[in-house]
Amino acid sequence: MTDEDSARLGLPLLAAGQAQKELWHNEALALLDIAVQATVEELGRNAPPAAPQPGQCWIVGATPTGAWSGRAGAIAGWTAGGWRFVAARAGLCARHLPSGETAVCDGIGWQTGEVRATSLVVDGVQVVGARGPAITVPSSGAMIDAELRACVEAILIMLRKHGLIAS
Structure with missing residues (x-):
């Protein structure tokens, strides 16, 4: 993250007088599309799938390979422009589509199967x-x-x- 990125999701920010603002704006929208109401196909996958469809997302495993190298724990989303990544931060949630469980990032890793409530x-x-x-x-x-x-x-x-x- 830099001063040109938002504090929580690392979204690219526009600078005054910046050329090609639409590129930055579209990048931010693509990342929001992954992070907001996030749904994932799989948790802890280390290798990118062979034939992802636009809009599909995965939670990257601890030892990522290929296009996911260096992105451990992130939400990886396939877009028309290729892979986009939202870094995991404490409190970020994603619904695991196959099980219906919610995965919650605790700041260290992703946890599933636990529901916290007062009632x-x-x-x-x-x-x-x-x-x-x-x-x-x-x-x-x-x-x-x-x-x-x-x-x-x-x-x-x-x-x-x-x-x-x-x-």
Whole structure:
């Protein structure tokens, strides 16, 4: 990135009095087309595919080869003008088309399979929320029936609180 590039996505910026502004503008649009609402065909691929189609993208692996050399971790997108790359930055997300999972760059690499949230809402009903306190396990003795009832009641309360069973 230089002073002529945007801070977050490394998009080329226009300079005052610059000739052929349309080239810089079109380059920025091509990179935005890759980065915004990013979707990728494959995660961690090291070699460019043999016959990419315009608009297809991949997350480049750790040991890239060929036209992808030196672009580890970037999103590589095929355009009418050839390969374009968006460097990975913490927080950048891409949908993996085959699995439907979201890949998130954590600043070191791309992570999949993890969803971070404070709650899960389905059809307007919260079904999972913050973790509750531990439930005491019955330990036997003369009061085992009372302990077991208290344990089952605590489990039911938490299942209802999380919306996993109806109240």
